[in-house]
Amino acid sequence: xxxxxxxxxxxxxxxxxxxxxxxxxxxxxxxxxxxxxxxxxxxxxxxxxxxxxxxxxxxxxxxxxxxxxxxxxxxxxxxxxxxxxxxxxxxxxxxxxxxxxxxxxxxxxxxxxxxxxxxxxxxxxxxxxxxxxxxxxxxxxxxxxxxxxxxxxxxxxxxxxxxxxxxxxxxxxxxxxxxxxxxxxxxxxxxxxxxxxxxxxxxxxxxxxxxxxxxxxxxxxxxxxxxxxxxxxxxxxxxxxxxxxxxxxxxxxxxxxxxxxxxxxxxxxxxxxxxxxxxxxxxxxxxxxxxxxxxxxxxxxxxxxxxxxxxxxxxxxxxxxxxxxxxxxxxxxxxxxxxxxxxxxxxxxxxx
Numbered sequence: 001x002x003x004x005x006x007x008x009x010x011x012x013x014x015x016x017x018x019x020x021x022x023x024x025x026x027x028x029x030x031x032x033x034x035x036x037x038x039x040x041x042x043x044x045x046x047x048x049x050x051x052x053x054x055x056x057x058x059x060x061x062x063x064x065x066x067x068x069x070x071x072x073x074x075x076x077x078x079x080x081x082x083x084x085x086x087x088x089x090x091x092x093x094x095x096x097x098x099x100x101x102x103x104x105x106x107x108x109x110x111x112x113x114x115x116x117x118x119x120x121x122x123x124x125x126x127x128x129x130x131x132x133x134x135x136x137x138x139x140x141x142x143x144x145x146x147x148x149x150x151x152x153x154x155x156x157x158x159x160x161x162x163x164x165x166x167x168x169x170x171x172x173x174x175x176x177x178x179x180x181x182x183x184x185x186x187x188x189x190x191x192x193x194x195x196x197x198x199x200x201x202x203x204x205x206x207x208x209x210x211x212x213x214x215x216x217x218x219x220x221x222x223x224x225x226x227x228x229x230x231x232x233x234x235x236x237x238x239x240x241x242x243x244x245x246x247x248x249x250x251x252x253x254x255x256x257x258x259x260x261x262x263x264x265x266x267x268x269x270x271x272x273x274x275x276x277x278x279x280x281x282x283x284x285x286x287x288x289x290x291x292x293x294x295x296x297x298x299x300x301x302x303x304x305x306x307x308x309x310x311x312x313x314x315x316x317x318x319x320x321x322x323x324x325x326x327x328x329x330x331x332x333x334x335x336x337x338x339x340x341x342x343x344x345x346x347x348x349x350x351x352x
Contacts, residue, residue, distance in 0.1 A: 003080070006118050007038065010072050010111060017069040017107040026066055033057075034070040041077040054078050054086040062092030065099045072111035079119045184218045235267045239292070242275050247282045250307075251289050258296040266350055269327045270294060270303050273335070276320050277305040277346050285309030287343060298352075300333075305346040311339040324348075 014034070018027035037057045044050040057074050060067040071090045078086040097105070191211040198204060236256045243252045274292060281290055287309030295302040321337060324346070328335035333350035 003042070003122065006122060007042075007073060007076060010076055010115055010118070011035070013107065013111040013114065014070050014072055017104045017111070018066065020101055020104050020107075021066060030064070030066050030070060034067070034073055038073050038077055041074075042080075045077075045080060050077070051081060051083060051086055054081065054083075055089060058087045058089040059092070061090040062095070065093050065096045068093040068100065069104055069108050071108060072115040075112060076115045076119060079116070079123075184214060188214050188218060235262065235270065235294070238267075238271050239274055239294075242271070242278060243292075246278055246290070249288055250281065252278075252292065253289070254292045254294075256292075256294045258294055258301070262296070262301065265331060266301055269331055269333070269350060270301070270348075272327050273303060273324045273346065273348055274305060276324050280320050281307045281309070281344070285311070285344065300352060301350045303346070303348040303350075306343055308343045310341045311344040 021027050037053050041050045041053045054074050054077050068090060071087055075087045078084050195207050246252055285307045287307045290307045293304040325335055328348050331350045335348040338345040
């Protein structure tokens, strides 16, 4: 838009020079031809044809001196092409300079100076706008990188807090198991021994009540310890640690989508099957990729482990598959093994 406004201003000055001519029709024709050629040059900016148009219009000055009055407009287009010398053919007008008045020559010269000033101003403004746009894009990119980095730091911090929490739960579970659990076990043994050697019937009922209370306390402590231990198992982290031990010839892909309230026995079952499956793949598969998918559905948990090695049959001699079957059966789950030329698949589902 700025370029169009500038060209209209330059054209206005050129028309002042054109209409100083004695003829009326010639200035109109020159003006229309110049407008058409200048518009074409602007539409074709950056192409060879635009340079040809500008030079052609400049050459017309030799045959039709009145076109010299429109040189400022052609010069403006040539400056945008970064080829100011395209208007040099207009110098041929010097051989027919007597056909132009002094006023026309002075106005055209002034228009040329104005054209150069206007171009320098607009080109400088566009360079500034381009630099500002580039700076804005760089700032936006750095802000995006900073935001992503902050997000990664926040996630890392959350992971550290989660791991610290898990370690503390494990420590508490060990403390309860090693100290309180042992003391309650000893108290149960002592109360049982006292019941055996007790001869007073009046003390039998209080002693049995005491032993029952200690037994209930022991059961409650055992359940609490198991709950703490189950919560402290980070399923995804344990599986990732198992993946890190796999032979380097395998590329392992893990897709784990479960909530944090999965029971500990289910976590241990899935971890055991995954470890056994990875071990079997390393020993027997001739592939180079392993895919692990763990999903939680409304009524069951699902595990799929697959490699891309060819396998036509299952060897029954090993105990690895039997161990996996026993793990699934212990939780009333189902597990299947599917060999094929495209790979070996383990599929397990465990009901909630």
